[in-house]
Every structure is written in structure tokens, then in C-alpha cells.
Amino acid sequence: MKAGLSSRAVSKPKVAMAVAAHPDDIEFYMAGTLLLLRDAGYQIHYMTLASGSCGSLKYSAAGMRSIRRAESKRAARILGAAYHPSLVDDLEVLYDLGQLRRLAAIIRRVRPRILLTHSPEDYMEDHTNTSRLTVTAAFARGMPNFRTIPPAQPIAGDVTVYHAMPHGLRDQLGRRISPGLFIETTGVHGVKRAALAAHDSQKSWLDASQGMDSYLRIMDQLSLEVGKMSRRFKHAEGWRRHLHLGFCDADADPLSAALGSRSLTLSSIAPDWWDYTTLDDEIIRAAAGLTPEQMVKLSGPGFKVVLYDTLEEFYLAEALEYINAWRQSTPDNPVGICGPIGPTEQLPLVARIVNDLNLSIQSAHFWGMDEWFLDGEEVPVDHPLSFERADRELCFNRIRGELVMPSHNLHFPKADTAAYRKSWEGVRCAVMQGGQGDVKHWAFNDPPRREGKYKDEPPTPAEYRQLPTRVVDLHPLTIAQNARTSGGGNIALVPTKAISVGPAETWKAEKVSIWHAGMHDNPFGQRLTTFMISNRLADTAVPMSLLAEHGNVQFNVYRGGIGTCEVQMH
Numbered sequence: 001m002k003a004g005l006s007s008r009a010v011s012k013p014k015v016a017m018a019v020a021a022h023p024d025d026i027e028f029y030m031a032g033t034l035l036l037l038r039d040a041g042y043q044i045h046y047m048t049l050a051s052g053s054c055g056s057l058k059y060s061a062a063g064m065r066s067i068r069r070a071e072s073k074r075a076a077r078i079l080g081a082a083y084h085p086s087l088v089d090d091l092e093v094l095y096d097l098g099q100l101r102r103l104a105a106i107i108r109r110v111r112p113r114i115l116l117t118h119s120p121e122d123y124m125e126d127h128t129n130t131s132r133l134t135v136t137a138a139f140a141r142g143m144p145n146f147r148t149i150p151p152a153q154p155i156a157g158d159v160t161v162y163h164a165m166p167h168g169l170r171d172q173l174g175r176r177i178s179p180g181l182f183i184e185t186t187g188v189h190g191v192k193r194a195a196l197a198a199h200d201s202q203k204s205w206l207d208a209s210q211g212m213d214s215y216l217r218i219m220d221q222l223s224l225e226v227g228k229m230s231r232r233f234k235h236a237e238g239w240r241r242h243l244h245l246g247f248c249d250a251d252a253d254p255l256s257a258a259l260g261s262r263s264l265t266l267s268s269i270a271p272d273w274w275d276y277t278t279l280d281d282e283i284i285r286a287a288a289g290l291t292p293e294q295m296v297k298l299s300g301p302g303f304k305v306v307l308y309d310t311l312e313e314f315y316l317a318e319a320l321e322y323i324n325a326w327r328q329s330t331p332d333n334p335v336g337i338c339g340p341i342g343p344t345e346q347l348p349l350v351a352r353i354v355n356d357l358n359l360s361i362q363s364a365h366f367w368g369m370d371e372w373f374l375d376g377e378e379v380p381v382d383h384p385l386s387f388e389r390a391d392r393e394l395c396f397n398r399i400r401g402e403l404v405m406p407s408h409n410l411h412f413p414k415a416d417t418a419a420y421r422k423s424w425e426g427v428r429c430a431v432m433q434g435g436q437g438d439v440k441h442w443a444f445n446d447p448p449r450r451e452g453k454y455k456d457e458p459p460t461p462a463e464y465r466q467l468p469t470r471v472v473d474l475h476p477l478t479i480a481q482n483a484r485t486s487g488g489g490n491i492a493l494v495p496t497k498a499i500s501v502g503p504a505e506t507w508k509a510e511k512v513s514i515w516h517a518g519m520h521d522n523p524f525g526q527r528l529t530t531f532m533i534s535n536r537l538a539d540t541a542v543p544m545s546l547l548a549e550h551g552n553v554q555f556n557v558y559r560g561g562i563g564t565c566e567v568q569m570h
Ligand SMILES: [Zn+2]
Pocket: 021, 022, 025, 127
């Protein structure tokens, strides 16, 4: 169910509305975002469904109702928001038809494009019922047969619903909730605080029972804690977007669009890049907690995790993938393998097995995955870091002349990628092998830079998968890692660009086999990509996770290299 094109062609004023349960809930969870939306040109609306009637030990419900109504109006004025009166008393926010009809009438009149409300899971039912009523009232905005009280004309057009953080940042069962979106509120925190202070009856009550300004300090702590979760902002509010179905386009995110880059987590290592430090904390925590046994159990259709107890078995199995691929090759039906530099330990074993078995591999092919790029071209074969040289010296030069494939069946990527790309046509690639680097790449398919079109959001998996073999800029983590593994840590020695086999070629390979010896990536990295592929969390900030969409992927893991993510000081 989507609004038709015609409804969107009409330009409407930009309207955002916050619907919360109690007077002061908006100030606690939503007011910073509302203020920023107002600054971005939105009309903003303020409504709490309950009157605040229970917020006192000494006043009557009627007395409280009128005190808190006056306070809420004052707070809305400070925020610059249109005020809407409450519908019911405290603890009487119920998911019932009467309340739904009345709220639906208001939403039809206000016509919000952005609708902010409570978390669907929260510590008390007034909050969760407010969330449900708001969602359904918005859902019914365009349905002529849903009767509102008072009657209001159905409206066309999209609305995007965002849920605030729950009270205490946990759901009603105590589980932590991570927002998908952070809005920095540091710049408007003072105004947000002034609006909260307008709820004088609550402030006095808490100040008297818990010390001066404790009311305001609770709100300070909450926004500081969300700021800390963002790893970027001092004060922040967290949001999760309601599923789009029935509300808006799949990719509609008017809150991010209005508030721009202020709404997104930056990499904590390299702010100009996407990488795994921009992921949700929830993914990071779940991955870090995996035991080796749990990792193996993450095998499923299209994704297999295989553990090896010894390094000998590990590298032998890796070498045998070459042999098994090449044994399928015939002159009419040539077969090849695409292989990594890192690990390289399997390469001499491959040569030894071919020689000992007298295996003719003359029709077989090999593709190198990558090569360094320096001064506008691929590094020459005599460069000390040349990958082609390593492949030749460690493997192909060691295979007896009468067995080895002719040189034109060996394909190494060059700065001019045309010939290499063409070599992928007409030859079956039985297996593409890879290692995994610190930045969670295979070959040099690093995460993208955070620039231009990808400043606020990394490319989609579908976009990334189109990338062919190409010259790439390397993420700072990759540069540091290659200096460590190939240059004694001398970063000045390592090129900052490389030529990498593309995702486009990777998806031509019948199988992708990744070898985790525990030396290239670390205990956390091995867990993270295993977790993401198994749970089909493809995200271009973690390129290896895109293999979730390949359909025949094997992770080969050396048990001694899995380690642990527990803190150990060295
Ligand atoms: Zn509340």
C-alpha cells in the first residue's frame, strides 16, 4: 500500500509531530530532534495523550490536570511547537477504538511527514499503548472507511514513523535497545532543558525528594548516555524507523534527509571512510561473544564454516582446492582458480602435489586476485612487494615445465584491467580463495570512502556487487596491516592503492573459499563476518559480509587462530 504519484506531486508544508504519553515525555526523549527539525524548516507539533493526572501525591486529579496542561503549553511555546491537548488521564492510555478514532482525526488534520513516538517496547504501558495508537492512527490516514472522531477527511501522502529510545534505554525485559539513527542534540540541549524545566510541578517534586535539579540531571544523563552510544556526539537522541510498509517508500528517511550527516555514526578509526566501526553496537556485541562451537553452528544453506585442528591440515586443504579445481580442466572446458596473496603457505604445497602426482595442468587457469598500484601503473614483477612475483616464485616456477600451464593461462591484474576482465569470460572459475584483512575485505575490496553520493550512507550491496576489477584506494587499516605483514611495519614502504579483482568477477566464481589462519585478521574480525554472513547482514561497510548474497561460501578456520574477544592486557 503506497500513496500514488499524484499525491506526492503536490508540494505540502513540511510537518513533524511528536506524540508521547505524559507531559514531559517529549522533553525527555524527542525535543532535541523536534527543535532541529524546526530549524530545518519543519512546522512542529506537540501532543501527549495523557494529562499527567497521577503526577502528584498531594493535588487532586483535576488540580493536576490543569497545572500540567499549563506547564505543557509553556514547554511547547519554548520549543516553538503547536500544542495539542491530551485525550485521557494517566494509566488510561489504552489501545481502544475511541482513543484511536480521536487520535486519527488529529493526525489527519496535522498531516505530518515525520511522526515521532515512543518505543514499541518500553517500561510502562502508557508508553507502549501510545506507540501502538500512533502507528495505527497514521496507518489509517488515507482510509475513507475508517471513521474518526470528529470526522476528518482522509489524507493522501507518505508519513515516516520513528520510535524514540525506551526509558532507561532498555525494553520491559531489561534488554538493551540500540538506535539505528543518532541525532546530535548538543547544540539545542539548553533549549530542551528549558522546556523540561517548564514542567515545574514535576521538577519541584523530584528536587524536593531527590535533591536540587535532579529532574533536569536525569534528562542530561539520558542524552549523554545516548551520545556515548553514538561514539561521536556529546548529547544525542536515538531513533528507530518503523517498517515502511503502509506508510512510505522503502528508503524514505526524511529525518536523516532533513538533519543530514548529523544523524549518522562516523568511523572511530577513519572518519572519511565507511568501515565496521560504523555498525550497530548490537552486531558488534553479538559477534564478539561467539565461541568456536557457536561459529561452526552458524553454517547454513550456502554458507559453511569448517574448523581445522592443525595448521598442516588447514594448508593442505587449501592447496587441495587448487588441485581439485585443475583436475576438472580439459582443453574444451578449461577450469581455473583465483587465489590470494595472504595466505601464501599453500602455494609451495600446490607445486609439490602437482609434481608428485604428475598432474598435467596445461589446460588449467589461474587468476591472481590483486596487485599493488604505484605511480599510475601496477608494480613491476621485480618490485619487492609484487604479488605476481610471489605467485610465480612460490608456485608456478616450481612446477615442472611439462606439467605447468602456459603463461597465457596465468592472469594477473594490471592497471589496464581490460585483458584481465576478459579472461573471466569462457573459463570456469571453480573457486575463488581469499584471506580476510583487518578491514574485512577479500582481495582489496575495501569499504568505500565516505564522500559524494556516499557521504551519508554507504553504497547498497547491489551497487557494490556491480564493481569490476579496478584500481582502488586502500582504507588506512589495510595500509597499516600490509606494512605490518609485508614490510616490517614500515608504512612509508606500502602503496596506498592497489588493483583488485572485483565483486563482479567474484560472483562468477562457483564457490568462494575464505581462509582464516588467525594471522591476517583477528579473533573479532573472524567472528564478525561469520556472524554477518550467517545472519544475512550484508553491509558494504564490511565488504566480506556481502558474501551473504553469494550462495556458495565456505569459511575455513584454524582452531588455534580463533582466539577470544575477552580483554587481555599485553
Ligand atoms: Zn511517560
